[in-house]
Amino acid sequence: MKKSLTQLRWQCKAFADLSNTQLHRIYAARNAVFIVEQACPYQDIDHKDPLCHHLIAWDEEDQIAAYLRILPAGISFDEASLGRVLSTKAWRGSGVGQALMSNGIKALRQLYPGAAVRIGAQAYLEKFYGSFGFQTVSAVYLEDDIPHIDMLLPAAE
Numbered sequence: 754m755k756k757s758l759t760q761l762r763w764q765c766k767a768f769a770d771l772s773n774t775q776l777h778r779i780y781a782a783r784n785a786v787f788i789v790e791q792a793c794p795y796q797d798i799d800h801k802d803p804l805c806h807h808l809i810a811w812d813e814e815d816q817i818a819a820y821l822r823i824l825p826a827g828i829s830f831d832e833a834s835l836g837r838v839l840s841t842k843a844w845r846g847s848g849v850g851q852a853l854m855s856n857g858i859k860a861l862r863q864l865y866p867g868a869a870v871r872i873g874a875q876a877y878l879e880k881f882y883g884s885f886g887f888q889t890v891s892a893v894y895l896e897d898d899i900p901h902i903d904m905l906l907p908a909a910e
Contacts (some may be wrong), residue, residue, distance in 0.1 A: 756843070760848065761811065764812045765823075769803070779819050779820060782841055785841070804825065805824050806823040808822070808823060809819050816841070818841055820837065820838075822837050825865065832905070838872075850881070867908050871890075872904050875899055877900070889903070890902075
């Protein structure tokens, strides 16, 4: 069955407002994508989640289709940031990644009006993030043995 973005329910919640089940599904999705699929053992639970808002696209079975976290300035970077950006395997190729980034930028701008947004992006996604206005502001560096770059979306006017 073809996945349709109209099937998705978007939710942006502070950590304290997530249910135990929602948090479990978030951690399971992040583990599946970043640790298992990318074969990258790292400490996902980094103690930043309680300080963040979490944007989740839920499918009709209440499973995660896409996810990111919104970090206030001063947590990962001097600027506000988006992190742990993922689409689950079942939803890839549906356009959910573009919808996730558009909704993530919009949610961040509502939470932190006028803020610049910095991301630590996997280098192969430079063109994808560039399509949203992010500009590369660093050389390639390794994070958990994966090439990354820092990218900046200028403050909204």
